[in-house]
Amino acid sequence: MNRLLKLAIVGLVASCGSGGGNYSAPRQLDNACAIAAERPAYLRAMRQTERKWGVPVHVQMATMYQESKFIGDARTPHQYALGVIPIGRQSSAFGYSQALDGTWEEYQRSSGNRRAQRDSIRDATDFMGWYMHGSQQQLGLSKSDAASQYLAYHEGRGGFRSGSYRQKSWLMRVAGQVNARSEMYRQQLVACRRA
Secondary structure, eight states, rough: OOOHHHHHHHHHHHTTSSSOOOOOOOTTTTTTHHHHHHHHHHHHHHHHHHHHHHHHHHHHHHHHHHHHHHHHBBBEEEEEEEEEEEEESSSOBBBBTTBBBHHHHHHHHEEEEEOOOOOOOHHHHHHHHHHHHHHHHOOOOTOOHHHHHHHHHHHHHHHHHHHHGGGGGHHHHHHHHHHHHHHHHHHHHHHHHHH
């Protein structure tokens, strides 16, 4: 193989790995201070969303943990026919916020941010703030009520309004876990601000 061809191959391989950024989960998902220290851009984005939409950082963090474990390019699992033939993903949910295609498009239109990307932490947190603000406006949910906000986020506002979550004991359990994680993150963030 000649030298020029080798260089071209090395360049191609290097360019394949460089697109997009670091989408992996932070190392210590149970420690809000460690997440903020490892990924300061996450905390900056969430604080900006808190200022803009009034959704506390700890509520955003707990929701994002549940939805994507802070993985920027997270997708739902594939579905299989007959257990082996791939037939697509469970839903169109993607990115940090696991926003569905239609809801994300509504956010882009409403916010005027047509270039928003679901794998951008800044755009994903802004989306969450926008959605939870809308849930407060339409459903009367407190922006600090992580469990109710999560149920409306997961089921959609219509599903929340109809009470569809009440027939899903697993989802009620998850909402309780989101609420507990939100409180844990809140306490940790207070402690690390003092440190």
